[in-house]
Amino acid sequence: MFDIAPDFGALLVFIEHRYYGESKPFGNDSYKSADTLGYLTSTQALADFAVLITSLKQNLSAVDAPVIVFGGSYGGMLASWFRLKYPHVAMGALASSAPILQFDDITSWSSFYDAISEDFKSESLNCFSVIKAVWDVLDDRGSNHTGLLELSKTFRACKTVQSADSLSNWLWNAFTYTAMVDYPTPANFMMNLPAYPVKEMCKIIDSFPAGADVIEKAFAAASLYYNYTGDQKCFQVEGGDDPHGLSGWGWQACTEMVMPMTVSNESMFPPSGFSYEEKSEGCFASYEVRPRMNWITTEYGGHKIDKVLKRFGSNIIFSNGMRDPWSRGGVLKNISSSIIALVTEKGAHHLDFRSATKDDPDWVVEQRRQEVEIIHGWIDQYNKYIAQM
Amino acid sequence: MFDIAPDFGALLVFIEHRYYGESKPFGNDSYKSADTLGYLTSTQALADFAVLITSLKQNLSAVDAPVIVFGGSYGGMLASWFRLKYPHVAMGALASSAPILQFDDITSWSSFYDAISEDFKSESLNCFSVIKAVWDVLDDRGSNHTGLLELSKTFRACKTVQSADSLSNWLWNAFTYTAMVDYPTPANFMMNLPAYPVKEMCKIIDSFPAGADVIEKAFAAASLYYNYTGDQKCFQVEGGDDPHGLSGWGWQACTEMVMPMTVSNESMFPPSGFSYEEKSEGCFASYEVRPRMNWITTEYGGHKIDKVLKRFGSNIIFSNGMRDPWSRGGVLKNISSSIIALVTEKGAHHLDFRSATKDDPDWVVEQRRQEVEIIHGWIDQYNKYIAQM
Numbered sequence: 001m002f003d004i005a006p007d008f009g010a011l012l013v014f015i016e017h018r019y020y021g022e023s024k025p026f027g028n029d030s031y032k033s034a035d036t037l038g039y040l041t042s043t044q045a046l047a048d049f050a051v052l053i054t055s056l057k058q059n060l061s062a063v064d065a066p067v068i069v070f071g072g073s074y075g076g077m078l079a080s081w082f083r084l085k086y087p088h089v090a091m092g093a094l095a096s097s098a099p100i101l102q103f104d105d106i107t108s109w110s111s112f113y114d115a116i117s118e119d120f121k122s123e124s125l126n127c128f129s130v131i132k133a134v135w136d137v138l139d140d141r142g143s144n145h146t147g148l149l150e151l152s153k154t155f156r157a158c159k160t161v162q163s164a165d166s167l168s169n170w171l172w173n174a175f176t177y178t179a180m181v182d183y184p185t186p187a188n189f190m191m192n193l194p195a196y197p198v199k200e201m202c203k204i205i206d207s208f209p210a211g212a213d214v215i216e217k218a219f220a221a222a223s224l225y226y227n228y229t230g231d232q233k234c235f236q237v238e239g240g241d242d243p244h245g246l247s248g249w250g251w252q253a254c255t256e257m258v259m260p261m262t263v264s265n266e267s268m269f270p271p272s273g274f275s276y277e278e279k280s281e282g283c284f285a286s287y288e289v290r291p292r293m294n295w296i297t298t299e300y301g302g303h304k305i306d307k308v309l310k311r312f313g314s315n316i317i318f319s320n321g322m323r324d325p326w327s328r329g330g331v332l333k334n335i336s337s338s339i340i341a342l343v344t345e346k347g348a349h350h351l352d353f354r355s356a357t358k359d360d361p362d363w364v365v366e367q368r369r370q371e372v373e374i375i376h377g378w379i380d381q382y383n384k385y386i387a388q389m
Numbered sequence: 390m391f392d393i394a395p396d397f398g399a400l401l402v403f404i405e406h407r408y409y410g411e412s413k414p415f416g417n418d419s420y421k422s423a424d425t426l427g428y429l430t431s432t433q434a435l436a437d438f439a440v441l442i443t444s445l446k447q448n449l450s451a452v453d454a455p456v457i458v459f460g461g462s463y464g465g466m467l468a469s470w471f472r473l474k475y476p477h478v479a480m481g482a483l484a485s486s487a488p489i490l491q492f493d494d495i496t497s498w499s500s501f502y503d504a505i506s507e508d509f510k511s512e513s514l515n516c517f518s519v520i521k522a523v524w525d526v527l528d529d530r531g532s533n534h535t536g537l538l539e540l541s542k543t544f545r546a547c548k549t550v551q552s553a554d555s556l557s558n559w560l561w562n563a564f565t566y567t568a569m570v571d572y573p574t575p576a577n578f579m580m581n582l583p584a585y586p587v588k589e590m591c592k593i594i595d596s597f598p599a600g601a602d603v604i605e606k607a608f609a610a611a612s613l614y615y616n617y618t619g620d621q622k623c624f625q626v627e628g629g630d631d632p633h634g635l636s637g638w639g640w641q642a643c644t645e646m647v648m649p650m651t652v653s654n655e656s657m658f659p660p661s662g663f664s665y666e667e668k669s670e671g672c673f674a675s676y677e678v679r680p681r682m683n684w685i686t687t688e689y690g691g692h693k694i695d696k697v698l699k700r701f702g703s704n705i706i707f708s709n710g711m712r713d714p715w716s717r718g719g720v721l722k723n724i725s726s727s728i729i730a731l732v733t734e735k736g737a738h739h740l741d742f743r744s745a746t747k748d749d750p751d752w753v754v755e756q757r758r759q760e761v762e763i764i765h766g767w768i769d770q771y772n773k774y775i776a777q778m
Contacts, residue, residue, distance in 0.1 A: 043432070047688065054687045085474055087701040088690030298443045299436065301477035307774065312476040314700065385696065 001070055003356050004372055008379070011060075015052055017045050017078075019248040034288050037251045043299060046082050050089045066382045068375055072096040072350030073326065074257070076318075081300045083316050084309075092315035092378045094371060095331075096350035102259040102329030103296045106303060109274055110264035111328035116179040117268040119198050119323055127202035127221075131175060132268040134218040138164050138171075141215070155219055158234035166238045172269065174222035175201075180349040182323040185359045189349075192229050195359070198323070200224055254283035256299075258291045259329070306335050314338040315378050317371055321347020340374060342367055390459055392745050393761055397768070400449075404441055406434050406467075408637040423677050426640045432688060435471050439478045455771045457764055461485040461739030462715065463646070465707075470689045472705050473698075481704035481767045483760060485739035491648040491718030492685045495692060498663055499653035500717035505568040506657040508587050508712055516591035516610075520564060521657040523607040527553050527560075530604070544608055547623035555627045561658065563611035564590075569738040571712040574748045578738075581617050584748070587712070589613055643672035645688075647680045648718070695724050703727040704767050706760055710736020729763060731756055 005012050016023045019040040024030040031037060049069070057063050067090045071079030076098025083093035101107045108114075121128040141147040142164025152160045155167055177190045182198045194200050201221040208217045226235055249257075260274040280290045301308050309316070309331075318331035319342040326349060333341050344351070344367055352367050394401050405412045408429040413419040420426060438458070446452050456479045460468030465487025472482035490496045497503075510517040530536040531553025541549045544556055566579045571587045583589050590610040597606045615624055638646075649663040669679045690697050698705075707720035708731040715738060722730050733740070733756055741756050 043436070047432070050687050051684075054683070086690075088692070088697045089687070294443070295440075298439050298478070301475075303477070308477045311703065312701065 001353070004368075007372065008375070013053075013056065015049050017075075017248075018048055019251075031247045031251070037248075037287065040248055040251055041256060042078060042081070042252070042296075046078060046085055049078075049082060050086045053089050064386050066091045066379050068092040068094065068378070070094045070096075070353070071098065072353045073098065076100075076350065080316050080318065084300065084313055087314075091382050092317075092375060094317045094319065094375070096319045096353050097321065097324055097326050097330065098318060099259070099326045099329030100300070101302055101305060101331065102326070103302055104294055106297070106305075107329040109260045109262040110267065112261050112325045113176075113263045113267045113269050115322075115325035115328050116176055117266065119179045119182060119325075120175070120202060120268055123199050123202035124206050127205045128268050130205050130214050130217050131171075131221075134171065134214045135168060135270040137214055138167055142167060151215070152237075154215060155237055156232075156234050157237040159238065161237050168270075170235070170237045171218055171222050174225040175268075176325070178225050180324050180326065182348040183351055183354070184346060184361050184364065185354075185357050187354065189354075191225055193225065194228060197224060197228075251287060251289075254279075254287055254291050255289055256292060256295045258293050258296070260293075305331065306333070309335045309339050316340070317342060317374055319347075319350075319352050319367065319371065320344075321349065321351050323347060324349040324351075338378070342370060390742065393757075396761065397764070402442075402445065404438050406464075406637075407437055408640075420636045420640070426637075426676065429637055429640055430645060431467060431470065431641070431685075435467060435474055438467075438471060439475050442478050453775050455480045455768050457481040457483065457767070459483045459485075459742070460487070461742050462487065465489075465739065469705050469707065473689065473702055476703075480771050481706075481764060483706045483708065483764070485708045485742050486710065486713055486715050486719065487707060488648070488715045488718030489689070489720065490691055490694060491715070492691055493683055495686070495694075496718040498649045498651040499656065501650050501714045502565075502652045502656045502658050504711075504714035504717050505565055506655065508568045508571060508714075509564070509591060509657055512588050512591035513595050516594045517657050519594050519603050519606050520560075520610075523560065523603045524557060524659040526603055527556055531556060540604070541626075543604060544626055545621075545623050546626040548627065550626050557659075559624070559626045560607055560611050563614035564657075565714070567614050569713050569715065571737040572740055572743070573735060573750050573753065574743075574746050576743065578743075580614055582614065583617060586613060586617075640676060640678075643668075643676055643680055644678055645681060645684045647682050647685070649682075694720065695722070698724045698728050705729070706731060706763055708732075708736075708739075708741050708756065708760065710734075710738065710740050712736060713738040713740075727767070731759060 001012055018025060019030055019037070025039060026032070026036045029036055053067055057065060057067075069079040069082050069090045069092075071077070071093075073096075076095035077100050079093040080095040080098055080100055083090055099107075102112075117128065120131060138151070142151055148161055148164065151164070151167055155161070155170070161167060178193070178197045178201060181187060181189050181191075181193060182196060183189070183193070185195050187193055201224050204221050204224060205217045208220070226232060258279070262274050263269045263272045265271050276291075276293065283289055283291050297303055314336065316339045318340070320327040320330040320332060321344045323346060327343075331339075331341050332343050335341070342352075344363055346361070346363065347367070351364060352371060356365070356368065390401055407414060408419055408426070414428060415421070415425045418425055442456055446454060446456075458468040458471050458479045458481070460466070460482075462485075465484035466489050468482040469484040469487055469489055472479055488496075491501075506517065509520060527540070531540055537550055537553065540553070540556055544550070544559070550556060567582070567586045567590060570576060570578050570580075570582060571585060572578075572582070574584050576582055590613050593610050593613060594606045597609070615621060647668070651663050652658045652661045654660050665680075665682065672678055672680050686692055703725065705728045707729070709716040709719040709721060710733045712735060716732075720728075720730050721732050724730070731741075733752055735750070735752065736756070740753060741760060745754070745757065
């Protein structure tokens with residue numbers, strides 16, 4: 001956005017979502033209980049944006065200025081929903097890596113982990129197989145105290161690990177987030193990483209002798225994610241921070257943002273199902289609320305999205321990179337002449353929103369060029385229409 | 390709706406709005422304070438409807454059944470807003486007498502009382518002039534205790550009236566509500582009234598000798614509204630119930646439903662302006678909240694409604710009767726081939742929603758026929774579109 005704003009003579013406005021960053025309506029008590037967290041909803045956030053944009057335009061004497069909303073990931077969902085709910089406030093939306101179809105049963109519940117598995121398998125079958133094999137070995141060796149002591153050493157844990165599950169989670173997060181940020185250039189979004197980090201991880205795994213310990217292999221691969229810069233002397237395997245650092249997301253995931261996930265037998269992760277009861281009990285224990293499975297599709301739609309958006313929507317770009325597991329819950333096909341899906345085979349999680357670099361491959365440059373062209377088209381159309389009024 | 394439902398093979402569902410009727414989320418404490426009333430918003434009500442309709446259709450195994458929402462007055466606003474915000478839930482809306490443009494400065498603030506004045510003037514200039522003259526006389530005579538005693542007798546007040554303002558309000562309400570319900574047939578919506586009650590009121594006024602007391606004339610006219618059936622021995626001029634009997638509306642009018650009203654010099658009512666400060670102080674005193682003047686247009690739009698709805702809306706009928714003062718804040722012109730304004734010169738407040746009677750004039754019969762025809766068209770189109778999926 002910093003790159004393209006001058007081309008549009010645009011004012012960039014970053015609106016902080018309530019309950020994130022410094023926008024805490026009840027200060028440090030904001031995450032205390034359902035009483036204070038109850039005002040943390042996507043609907044309220046969208047209303048905040050509407051009020052802020054409308055009021056800002058009035059204050060700037062720019063009531064007729066066209067507004068385009070941009071967002072990536074959850075922000076991308078918000079951008080597309082904002083365009084649907086507030087067409088009188090924003091005349092277009094660029095929703096990057098927005099999994100608005102990852103709700104109810106619209107998208108297969110196993111698609112997310114299947115996609116990650118495909119990413120790794122596409123680099124090397126051995127890489128995929130090593131990761132697939134590691135979970136059972138980890139459970140097995142981590143089933144007693146001696147085993148956990150040894151594993152703690154292998155994983156260079158800062159403190160002795162109390163359960164094998166922590167080690168599984170630690171690996172799991174490394175593979176999952178690396179797939180999401182499998183960018184074609186060096187980047188520092190979640191972590192500092194080289195270009196094509198999934199390929200790099202698989203190179204590490206493949207560089208071991210075939211007979212080497214799968215846990216050594218998996219740890220070395222995960223180290224790329226946690227320690228690419230090489231400055232970590234040990235790892236906070238247990239009790240580490242949520243990589244998002246988002247205290248509000250737990251609440252949102254327990255109320256409205258319920259995206260059921262399962263792991264299929266074909267995946268490189270240990271197979272698992274989704275239990276609403278289990279999820280619900282966890283949410284009740286944490287917040288005294290129960291998740292509303294169908295709320296998002298009731299509020300924003302999602303079923304038969306192509307038919308509905310074709311009739312009622314316009315001026316939305318849904319961009320997705322297929323290396324990103326969230327892409328599977330995104331809109332991947334054009335819906336109309338003004339609801340456009342831009343899909344890149346090698347793209348990752350909202351890659352298009354990253355600043356241009358000299359190493360960008362042509363297909364990223366082309367994707368960003370298309371986005372700018374489409375948005376120019378919307379604005380031209382908007383200006384003609386404003387001129388008629 | 391009862392009349393036409395069989396023709397559509399339709400299930401009629403009446404959804405009670407939260408905080409009205411028996412839908413009190415905190416029981417008898419519901420109207421206690423801003424803490425409990427805070428959940429009374431149009432946005433929350435629309436979300437209730439979305440949840441109820443979606444869930445009901447699932448329970449009835451009728452997920453694909455077309456849904457049309459109907460509403461009159463505030464309910465008409467809700468119907469049109471529901472269609473805009475939840476196009477995936479309702480495929481059409483009939484919004485009768487819905488003053489969605491009575492916000493901000495979209496519609497002239499004096500239009501409401503100007504329209505009532507026009508109604509009375511259209512029946513007789515004398516009628517208009519008598520009513521216009523009554524307010525000063527009332528203030529004058531009611532400025533001392535003796536005057537109030539006499540006026541209380543004239544107005545057949547059950548208890549001696551404490552201020553002339555009460556008498557003004559009593560008359561004011563009679564003229565205002567009678568204009569709203571100026572139906573072409575006998576009806577019992579606000580009160581039991583004959584056909585064309587404004588005409589009847591003016592007949593009463595005009596039947597007095599020219600020199601008779603204007604207060605006698607005005608009281609006799611107002612009695613038509615309060616006592617058409619003749620069973621009232623005295624009138625509760627002070628401390629009578631709000632004719633709507635809606636404890637929730639005070640809150641809504643003090644938070645989001647802010648429709649500024651003024652009285653112009655051309656009106657038959659005593660001229661007055663609108664003071665946000667005064668309104669705000671009153672609301673703060675009652676509920677410890679301040680009204681949000683621009684909220685409704687921020688949330689639902691309203692400015693440039695024709696341009697916005699043409700692009701983003703479809704399948705809405707806005708019906709209005711021009712005898713109804715609320716019509717001035719309604720959508721009175723077709724916006725597109727599927728956003729239709731049905732306007733009747735002699736219609737009143739959501740007349741089209743009243744059951745058919747044998748005395749209905751042709752133009753009401755025709756208006757209702759058009760509504761049914763348009764809705765049939767929407768459903769035919771919907772069924773074709775469902776069949777393609």
